[in-house]
Amino acid sequence: MNKMNYDVVVCGGGVAGVAAALAAARKGARTCLLEKEYALGGLATLGLIVIYLPLCDGAGTLMSGGIAEELLKCSLRYGPGDIPDVWTKENASVEERATKRYRVQYNAASFMIAAEELLLSEGVNIFYDSRITDVMCKDNRISSVLLETKFGKRLVNGRSFIDATGDADLCWLAGEETVNDSTNRRTGWYFSYDGNDLKLNTLSDPLYKAIPADSRLYSGISIEDISQHCIDGRKMILNHLQKMKEEGNPSIYPLIIPTFPGFRMTRRLAGSFEFSEDKHERCWFSDAIGMIGNWKRSGPRYSIPYRAIKASKNTNLFAVGRCCCADKSGWDLTRVIPTCAVTGEAAGVAAAILSENEEQPKIQELQETLVKNGVLLNPELFTKQI
Numbered sequence: 001m002n003k004m005n006y007d008v009v010v011c012g013g014g015v016a017g018v019a020a021a022l023a024a025a026r027k028g029a030r031t032c033l034l035e036k037e038y039a040l041g042g043l044a045t046l047g048l049i050v051i052y053l054p055l056c057d058g059a060g061t062l063m064s065g066g067i068a069e070e071l072l073k074c075s076l077r078y079g080p081g082d083i084p085d086v087w088t089k090e091n092a093s094v095e096e097r098a099t100k101r102y103r104v105q106y107n108a109a110s111f112m113i114a115a116e117e118l119l120l121s122e123g124v125n126i127f128y129d130s131r132i133t134d135v136m137c138k139d140n141r142i143s144s145v146l147l148e149t150k151f152g153k154r155l156v157n158g159r160s161f162i163d164a165t166g167d168a169d170l171c172w173l174a175g176e177e178t179v180n181d182s183t184n185r186r187t188g189w190y191f192s193y194d195g196n197d198l199k200l201n202t203l204s205d206p207l208y209k210a211i212p213a214d215s216r217l218y219s220g221i222s223i224e225d226i227s228q229h230c231i232d233g234r235k236m237i238l239n240h241l242q243k244m245k246e247e248g249n250p251s252i253y254p255l256i257i258p259t260f261p262g263f264r265m266t267r268r269l270a271g272s273f274e275f276s277e278d279k280h281e282r283c284w285f286s287d288a289i290g291m292i293g294n295w296k297r298s299g300p301r302y303s304i305p306y307r308a309i310k311a312s313k314n315t316n317l318f319a320v321g322r323c324c325c326a327d328k329s330g331w332d333l334t335r336v337i338p339t340c341a342v343t344g345e346a347a348g349v350a351a352a353i354l355s356e357n358e359e360q361p362k363i364q365e366l367q368e369t370l371v372k373n374g375v376l377l378n379p380e381l382f383t384k385q386i
């Protein structure tokens with residue numbers, strides 16, 4: 001069997017995987033990114049989730065810099081879309097910045113192309129059509145992952161591994177404890193066109209109240225369930241279009257529909273420490289690897305601990321993006337695009353350090369490297385120390 005050897009193996013090429021691969025390669029690691037689809041971005045491009053939620057706290061303070069901010073700019077590189085001017089204007093006051101959140105809507109095609117260009121320019125080897133189906137472990141370490149490709153199986157050896165699959169596939173295959181949260185409902189983000197207007201329609205059954213009688217829950221971890229979610233999502237889009245036609249827009253049609261299932265949560269790492277929205281507002285963790293705001297409310301601030309991205313059993317495995325370790329409340333913050341970039345970047349640097357030194361990264365070294373790379377880590381913004 002054809003074998004490949006890398007320092008850092010990033011599994012999954014959504015926003016979290018892109019950030020991880022970028023950070024690892026910049027730290028000097030021979031890095032590959034394995035992706036089962038044929039483009040980068042996952043939900044954020046193929047799933048048409050084209051809203052990069054805020055990098056700020058809503059009260060005028062930037063929380064997420066580094067690759068999280070770089071990818072926001074990257075998403076706009078080939079247009080259209082602009083950063084709110086209070087966030088581009090030099091010397092804008094905190095009060096001015098509090099008037100507008102630092103978020104953008106981008107074009108999925110532009111982001112896909114720009115993200116790929118960026119990774120290639122940093123020397124990341126990208127392999128598409130590469131589905132990870134198994135892992136080889138020894139002495140509490142992963143030694144390789146097995147890929148199913150169109151042309152047979154391939155083995156990829158690595159010194160450290162990053163699970164950016166969104167579904168914690170790697171963690172699950174490697175025997176880590178995982179948790180599945182079957183709280184997904186029907187979704188269908190799509191673009192319609194009627195000859196004049198191009199419109200993003202963000203269809204989603206409500207999660208908590210006024211749930212339609214024909215709505216159901218989906219786990220997203222069996223092919224039956226995944227297939228039904230895709231089928232039901234497309235029916236939802238058709239029903240929506242039919243309604244638009246009946247309401248006086250007869251020329252409307254679906255222009256772009258998602259080619260990636262719109263699951264918010266499937267499976268995540270149940271690691272040694274759960275990040276929590278409910279418990280950790282304004283808490284500074286001594287092992288913080290990044291900071292975020294709250295996309296739902298202005299004001300709250302959070303730091304993300306290294307413990308939340310570190311696997312428990314396998315010493316060279318990290319889980320990032322929507323599959324890092326968080327409780328039910330915390331997951332609603334860790335799953336969004338900016339936080340996926342934050343956890344991805346930290347894991348990329350940590351994995352590169354681990355691969356180089358063959359020992360666990362020291363928190364101080366990790367934090368210093370992240371800060372050097374533009375990540376914001378400021379304990380003074382927090383009121384409680386943990």
Ligand SMILES: Cc1cc2nc3c(=O)[nH]c(=O)nc-3n(C[C@H](O)[C@H](O)[C@H](O)COP(=O)(O)OP(=O)(O)OC[C@H]3O[C@@H](n4cnc5c(N)ncnc54)[C@H](O)[C@@H]3O)c2cc1C
Pocket residue numbers: 011012013014015016017034035036037040041042043044049050051052053130131132133164165166167169187189204261262263264320321322323335336337338340
């Ligand atoms: C309906 C809905 C609305 C949302 N709205 C917003 C919003 O407005 N703004 C926002 O910021 N966030 C939003 N989110 C959340 C956000 O889009 C995602 O959680 C985030 O993009 C996830 O990024 P990720 O990299 O962790 O995972 P994913 O985007 O899921 O990427 C995982 C990648 O891994 C690949 N992969 C998976 N398994 C394997 C395997 N076994 N082998 C190889 N490759 C594999 C996948 O193909 C994919 O490319 C929304 C989500 C949903 C579902």
